[in-house]
Amino acid sequence: MTLIKVLAFMCLLGLTLGFQCITKTKVPLRDTQICNGIIDCVDKSDEMFELCYNRTCNEEHFFRCTYGGCLEATRKCDNTIDCWDSSDENKLTCEEDTDMWYQLYDDLQGDCDDQFNCEEMCLEWSQVCDGQIDCKDGRDENITLCATIDCPYPAFRCLYGGCISAAALCNHIPDCFDGSDELPGICLHTMGQHPPLVADSPQAKSQVWEVRHCRLEDPSGALIAENYVGSTTYRSNATVRDQAVVTLSCGHGHGLIGEPKNICDGDIWRYELAKCVPQCQHTGTILHKGQCTHQGRLIDCDQALLPMDTQMVVTCASGYEAHEKPGVQVCQGNGNWVVEEELPKCEPICGVWKLKDQEHEQKSDPWMASIFQRSREPFYEYRCVATILSHYVLVTSEQCFRNKPIKGAPSTEPVLYAVAEGQVYGTTFWANEEHGYKLHNVSYIHNVTRSNGRAVSALALVHLIQPLEFNVRVRPICLTNDVPRKWQTNGDFSDVPVGKPIVQLQKSNRYELAQIYASQTDKYHISAFIEPIRNDIAKCQESGNI
Numbered sequence: 001m002t003l004i005k006v007l008a009f010m011c012l013l014g015l016t017l018g019f020q021c022i023t024k025t026k027v028p029l030r031d032t033q034i035c036n037g038i039i040d041c042v043d044k045s046d047e048m049f050e051l052c053y054n055r056t057c058n059e060e061h062f063f064r065c066t067y068g069g070c071l072e073a074t075r076k077c078d079n080t081i082d083c084w085d086s087s088d089e090n091k092l093t094c095e096e097d098t099d100m101w102y103q104l105y106d107d108l109q110g111d112c113d114d115q116f117n118c119e120e121m122c123l124e125w126s127q128v129c130d131g132q133i134d135c136k137d138g139r140d141e142n143i144t145l146c147a148t149i150d151c152p153y154p155a156f157r158c159l160y161g162g163c164i165s166a167a168a169l170c171n172h173i174p175d176c177f178d179g180s181d182e183l184p185g186i187c188l189h190t191m192g193q194h195p196p197l198v199a200d201s202p203q204a205k206s207q208v209w210e211v212r213h214c215r216l217e218d219p220s221g222a223l224i225a226e227n228y229v230g231s232t233t234y235r236s237n238a239t240v241r242d243q244a245v246v247t248l249s250c251g252h253g254h255g256l257i258g259e260p261k262n263i264c265d266g267d268i269w270r271y272e273l274a275k276c277v278p279q280c281q282h283t284g285t286i287l288h289k290g291q292c293t294h295q296g297r298l299i300d301c302d303q304a305l306l307p308m309d310t311q312m313v314v315t316c317a318s319g320y321e322a323h324e325k326p327g328v329q330v331c332q333g334n335g336n337w338v339v340e341e342e343l344p345k346c347e348p349i350c351g352v353w354k355l356k357d358q359e360h361e362q363k364s365d366p367w368m369a370s371i372f373q374r375s376r377e378p379f380y381e382y383r384c385v386a387t388i389l390s391h392y393v394l395v396t397s398e399q400c401f402r403n404k405p406i407k408g409a410p411s412t413e414p415v416l417y418a419v420a421e422g423q424v425y426g427t428t429f430w431a432n433e434e435h436g437y438k439l440h441n442v443s444y445i446h447n448v449t450r451s452n453g454r455a456v457s458a459l460a461l462v463h464l465i466q467p468l469e470f471n472v473r474v475r476p477i478c479l480t481n482d483v484p485r486k487w488q489t490n491g492d493f494s495d496v497p498v499g500k501p502i503v504q505l506q507k508s509n510r511y512e513l514a515q516i517y518a519s520q521t522d523k524y525h526i527s528a529f530i531e532p533i534r535n536d537i538a539k540c541q542e543s544g545n546i
Contacts, residue, residue: 021045037063037071037083047084049159050185063088066147066161087147087161108145116140131164131176133233136224141177156181174213174239184209212242214264222254222276228261240264250276253335255305279305280331286391286467287346289317306331316346319470348390348470351478351503351510364423365503365511367477369394370437371462372418375405378431382424383417384499387513388476391467392540394419395526395533396499397518398447398460414442419464421474441465448532450524452488459516459529461536477503479533480512480526487528494520 021041023029033040035052045051052068063076065083075082077094095101110117116128118135127134129146139145146161154166158176168175170187180186187209216223218236225234228245240246244264250256258274282303284290290312292301301312310331316322327343353366367388372380384400404411420437429435443465447458468474502515502523517523526533 035069037065037069037075037088039084044084048185049180050183053157053159053180053186066143066157067159068157085143085147085159090144090147092144092148129162131158131162131168131181133177133235133238136226136233138233138235170209172210172212173241174211177234177238179211179213179239182209182211182213211239212266213239214242214244214267214269215239217273218276220250220254220276220278222251223274224249224251225262242266248274253278253280255279255307278308278331278333278335280308280310280335280337282306286469287317287320288314288343290314308333312337314343316344317470319349319475320346321349322346348476350476351506351512352475353511354472365477365501366473366475367501367511367513368422370420370422370424371396371400371499372420372429373403373405373416374418374431380418380429380431382427385497385501386419386462386499387501387516388468388474389479389513389533390476390537390540391470392443392464393533393537394462394464395513395516396460396462397516398458399498399519401445401460412445414444417442417445417462419462421468440468448529448536450487450528457488457518457522457524457528459518459524461533463540477501477513478506478510479530480504480514482512482514482525483527484525487525489515489523489525490521491523492521493517493523496520 020029021043023040024042025040029040029046034046035055037047039047041047047067047069049067052065055064055068055070057064057070061073062070063073065071066085066087067083069083071082071088076088079089081089092101092104095104108116112122114125115122116125117123118137118140120136123134123140128140129149131141133141141160141162143160146158149161149163151157151163155163156166156169156176157163158178159180160176160178162176164175164181169181170190172182174182216225216234216236216238221236223236225238225240225246225248226232227234228247234240234246242264246262246264248256248258248260248262254276256274257277259271260274262273263270282301282305284302290301292299292306292310292312294307294310299306299310306312308331312329312331314327314329322344324342324344326341327339328341329337329339329343332338351367369386369388371383371386373383374380383403384396386394386396386400388394401412401417405416406413409416418431419440419442421440422438425436429437441464443463445460445462447460449456449458451457470476496517498517498519500517501513502517503511504514505511513526515523515525
């Protein structure tokens with residue numbers, strides 16, 4: 001059993017006769033200053049919960065603070081905190097705008113009809129402010145919410161505002177999640193054992209109140225325990241009932257070290273309580289790759305969580321290049337990466353065709369892709385050629401997306417299309433049969449336009465859900481900086497696939513995209529659309545740290 005020693009208080013639970021303390025003004029304390037909502041004693045003993053919890057306030061003239069103090073009603077909601085628990089300035093009780101109040105209430109309900117909204121489930125209102133946390137984030141026992149609820153007689157009001165049965169008060173088992181129903185100063189008096197007047201007397205040392213619970217001692221503040229047979233959730237440093245079985249986990253930025261399940265036996269844990277240690281989430285990008293070491297040993301950088309003090313040397317991923325040296329970042333104790341040496345700015349290696357002049361010549365340009373369209377069945381038909389601009393973005397003719405195979409569905413509906421890497425092996429294939437293509441799903445399709453004064457011309461940009469993996473066989477094309485006087489060319493291009501690019505080799509030995517066959521009669525120079533295309537690529541490139 002936990003033996004909680006009872007310190008002497010000269011004024012617990014209504015025993016205010018002769019109560020004195022050192023006041024802030026050095027003036028002797030008056031009886032009317034005890035539990036009046038204003039702290040007068042230097043040690044705050046005149047407004048203790050154990051002293052004030054069962055006070056009844058005249059509602060016509062006084063506001064009852066959640067801990068029990070009776071504050072002058074005129075001081076409620078005056079934008080100045082008087083009750084030490086701040087309950088006199090509670091936003092839910094002080095909101096005068098009716099519409100705003102209903103909005104706050106609707107936020108509590110969320111998508112739950114006539115119920116309380118946890119992010120993970122809906123609760124009956126009877127489970128709200130009942131002493132036990134049910135929502136994982138503890139919102140159902142939030143002090144701001146529970147301070148607005150009146151406890152029906154003869155229920156006991158927990159320190160934070162929740163209500164429990166009077167029969168649960170001082171039963172040696174914490175029923176309030178903050179343990180305030182088992183405070184020695186309350187329970188010894190309730191059971192007829194009045195605390196002594198002298199703290200260091202033999203009588204004081206002999207008085208104890210036994211409580212059967214285990215505490216979730218956690219310096220990190222990240223430990224979360226969930227009742228294995230119920231929905232109760234305990235936060236760091238909360239008390240867990242005797243014989244409760246809990247599953248343990250950690251909040252963001254921490255990892256669990258130790259047994260993920262435990263049992264409270266009386267007042268001790270059956271197994272050593274697991275700990276939450278700071279860890280950093282590995283949110284890698286396609287631009288970078290890392291080499292990680294921890295305590296001088298190489299570890300796998302691709303773990304979801306990496307331990308504190310992990311050092312990551314960051315370089316560019318395959319298919320990317322940088323002119324800077326590798327960067328370094330370290331996992332710090334707050335679960336965040338701290339950059340010690342600036343990370344390299346990696347750009348895709350564009351316009352390089354390494355296999356072109358080799359003995360086994362690559363048959364298709366590495367920036368070439370093909371777009372297929374399906375109907376109601378998983379049967380795909382070839383539509384046009386597309387050119388890879390970045391790991392997410394391709395460009396082609398807008399005419400590629402004019403066919404409507406399904407009545408009522410827009411022709412640019414992304415689920416109707418798939419992007420295949422490389423050249424076309426055939427004009428059709430079934431998705432559920434072998435076909436030889438590496439396919440990518442489409443996220444969305446939109447046009448970039450240019451007007452010549454008489455008509456509007458357009459190219460289509462295709463966005464992928466998952467990024468392309470760049471290598472010698474799959475690369476983006478470089479975009480030209482040339483700006484010709486005439487960007488639109490007319491002619492008979494019926495023998496050229498729609499969307500096919502025209503590329504040119506530069507002195508740098510890299511290929512650049514110059515024009516695109518937009519139709520059987522038109523081809524457009526890419527410079528006419530370069531600004532919106534570059535903006536589109538830049539938005540997709542903003543992926544943050546590795």
